[in-house]
Amino acid sequence: MEILVKIENLRKTFGPIVAVDGVSFTVGKGEVLGFLGPNGAGKSTTMKMITGFLTPTSGAVHICGHNIDVQPIDAKKRIGYLPEGAPAYQDMTPASFLTFIGEMRGYRGATLKRTVSETVEKVNLQSVLNQSIETLSKGFKRRVGLAQAILHDPEILILDEPTDGLDPNQKHEVRTLIRAMAKEKAIILSTHILEEVHALCTRAMIIAKGKVVFDGTPAELEGKSPTHHTVLGTIAGVDPMVLHHHLMTVKGVKKIEELGRDGDLVQLRIYPDDGEWILPDIGHCAREQGWEVRELYPDRGQLDEVFRLLTTPKQTIS
Amino acid sequence: MGRIRVIFQRELAGYFATPIAAVFIVIFLLLSGAFTFYLGNYFARGQADLVPFFDFHPWLYLVLIPALAMRLWAEERRSGTIELLLTLPVTMWEAVAGKFLAAWCFTGIALALTFPMWLTVNLLGDPDNGVILASYLGSLLMAGGFLAIGSCISALTKNQVIAFVISVVISLGFILSGFPLVLELFSGWAPQFLLSAISSFSFLTHFQSISKGVLDLRDILFFLSLIAFWLFATATVIDIKKAES
Numbered sequence: 001m002e003i004l005v006k007i008e009n010l011r012k013t014f015g016p017i018v019a020v021d022g023v024s025f026t027v028g029k030g031e032v033l034g035f036l037g038p039n040g041a042g043k044s045t046t047m048k049m050i051t052g053f054l055t056p057t058s059g060a061v062h063i064c065g066h067n068i069d070v071q072p073i074d075a076k077k078r079i080g081y082l083p084e085g086a087p088a089y090q091d092m093t094p095a096s097f098l099t100f101i102g103e104m105r106g107y108r109g110a111t112l113k114r115t116v117s118e119t120v121e122k123v124n125l126q127s128v129l130n131q132s133i134e135t136l137s138k139g140f141k142r143r144v145g146l147a148q149a150i151l152h153d154p155e156i157l158i159l160d161e162p163t164d165g166l167d168p169n170q171k172h173e174v175r176t177l178i179r180a181m182a183k184e185k186a187i188i189l190s191t192h193i194l195e196e197v198h199a200l201c202t203r204a205m206i207i208a209k210g211k212v213v214f215d216g217t218p219a220e221l222e223g224k225s226p227t228h229h230t231v232l233g234t235i236a237g238v239d240p241m242v243l244h245h246h247l248m249t250v251k252g253v254k255k256i257e258e259l260g261r262d263g264d265l266v267q268l269r270i271y272p273d274d275g276e277w278i279l280p281d282i283g284h285c286a287r288e289q290g291w292e293v294r295e296l297y298p299d300r301g302q303l304d305e306v307f308r309l310l311t312t313p314k315q316t317i318s
Numbered sequence: 319m320g321r322i323r324v325i326f327q328r329e330l331a332g333y334f335a336t337p338i339a340a341v342f343i344v345i346f347l348l349l350s351g352a353f354t355f356y357l358g359n360y361f362a363r364g365q366a367d368l369v370p371f372f373d374f375h376p377w378l379y380l381v382l383i384p385a386l387a388m389r390l391w392a393e394e395r396r397s398g399t400i401e402l403l404l405t406l407p408v409t410m411w412e413a414v415a416g417k418f419l420a421a422w423c424f425t426g427i428a429l430a431l432t433f434p435m436w437l438t439v440n441l442l443g444d445p446d447n448g449v450i451l452a453s454y455l456g457s458l459l460m461a462g463g464f465l466a467i468g469s470c471i472s473a474l475t476k477n478q479v480i481a482f483v484i485s486v487v488i489s490l491g492f493i494l495s496g497f498p499l500v501l502e503l504f505s506g507w508a509p510q511f512l513l514s515a516i517s518s519f520s521f522l523t524h525f526q527s528i529s530k531g532v533l534d535l536r537d538i539l540f541f542l543s544l545i546a547f548w549l550f551a552t553a554t555v556i557d558i559k560k561a562e563s
Contacts, residue, residue, distance in 0.1 A: 048401070051405040053401050053560065072407075073409070076405060076407040077407045081401075083401040083402060084398070087402050088399065088402070089328075089397075089399055091332060092328075092335070096331075100328045104321060104325075104406045104407070104408060148402070
């Protein structure tokens with residue numbers, strides 16, 4: 001995999017406050033790195049340093065081999081950046097704004113026109129091309145922001161909360177767009193929405209208090225959840241004591257938690273021993289006993305639970 | 319240079335896309351006309367020159383230029399577009415110069431639209447057009463000085479009202495720096511060389527010597543180096559302040 005972004009021991013302090021504290025990682029072509037973390041964890045500050053807006057207190061950012069502090073122009077040419085909130089010059093129209101960005105990126109004449117109209121098509125801006133940006137809806141404004149970021153077909157895309165504040169349809173559109181570009185680029189995006197990590201990312205990174213506390217695949221992240229691979233079941237007409245007795249004999253079952261009762265329905269969560277996959281055996285047991293099973297399904301784990309575990313100071317996780 | 323031109327064009331078009339251009343130009347023309355004819359007694363003087371017209375320019379600029387300059391960087395910071403602009407492949411000085419030149423060019427357009435004054439004086443009499451041309455040049459240079467100050471102050475704050483007020487005060491200091499109001503602040507304690515240095519910063523003195531028709535290189539250099547200094551300060555301030563969102 002071709003390494004496009006290389007971050008070395010990045011640190012940023014604002015007076016006594018340490019915003020980013022020794023972050024290192026690399027991102028290769030085809031990777032979509034999801035940046036997660038609470039507000040104020042240092043996600044945006046890290047992105048601002050990668051894009052060359054802020055100068056790191058120490059450490060280095062290499063963009064396709066160019067150090068962004070030493071060769072800022074060469075590095076910035078290779079980055080498309082959507083800052084938080086998708087800022088744009090409000091009194092311009094998308095057409096004039098994208099033309100401006102294109103000119104700043106060095107396009108002129110026919111190439112400029114073609115590049116702008118191709119980008120407009122990609123993000124579906126045709127219908128509002130000549131309205132001033134301030135009159136556009138949030139979804140369109142976001143698309144204008146995305147358009148300026150991808151206009152020069154950059155090798156690296158940095159997107160700060162690309163779907164924040166969008167309705168579900170708009171989120172879907174933006175995700176589709178990002179997914180379509182993923183193979184050709186290295187993409188770093190920050191988000192608060194944990195499902196987005198599943199929907200988009202090949203890799204997830206959690207930042208808390210300026211430090212990387214997790215770096216792995218979305219599946220590995222789920223694996224950190226205490227409810228990962230537990231089995232949820234709803235069974236009718238059986239005494240809970242009997243259920244408990246039989247289920248505990250199933251191989252790999254560690255403990256059983258009763259979640260609630262509704263008439264003669266009993267809801268259970270069954271925890272496996274570490275790494276065990278207990279669903280088939282539980283199904284087998286239920287059939288053997290002739291229980292009336294209403295629901296039986298595995299829980300992949302709650303990402304927000306993992307998120308809380310990793311980013312709240314009191315907890316530690318092995 | 320290409321990128322300065324692109325920023326310059328966008329900014330200049332921006333003035334005309336909003337009511338700013340119309341309001342500024344109309345007010346500038348109205349006030350400069352009113353001052354010339356009423357306060358300056360243009361007709362009663364019975365002289366074919368534009369002295370009463372140019373005499374009021376420092377005072378007009380004192381109010382109007384900070385109003386024009388206050389949004390230069392404050393607006394970029396408030397709306398977050400500064401992050402967009404400075405992460406494009408552009409250097410800081412290109413961005414600072416492009417925005418400044420657009421504002422300067424815009425004041426140049428406003429100034430050029432006072433040409434009916436020049437036509438009038440040529441119809442009524444036989445003025446020294448060399449002096450008038452020099453005065454126009456001096457006025458433009460002075461406007462650039464005020465703008466560069468305003469640019470720097472605008473970079474200091476997100477709040478445009480604060481930017482405006484501080485710019486007016488600093489500009490007033492530069493207009494009056496040869497006058498007792500400013501000099502007496504320093505005369506008690508500052509050494510003589512500092513006093514004469516301060517008084518040599520007076521916009522009025524330099525502008526008046528240019529508008530007498532004497533194009534002294536020193537006066538031109540004064541304004542150009544002042545502009546360069548304040549633009550350098552602008553870039554420095556942006557660099558320091560950009561971390562604050």
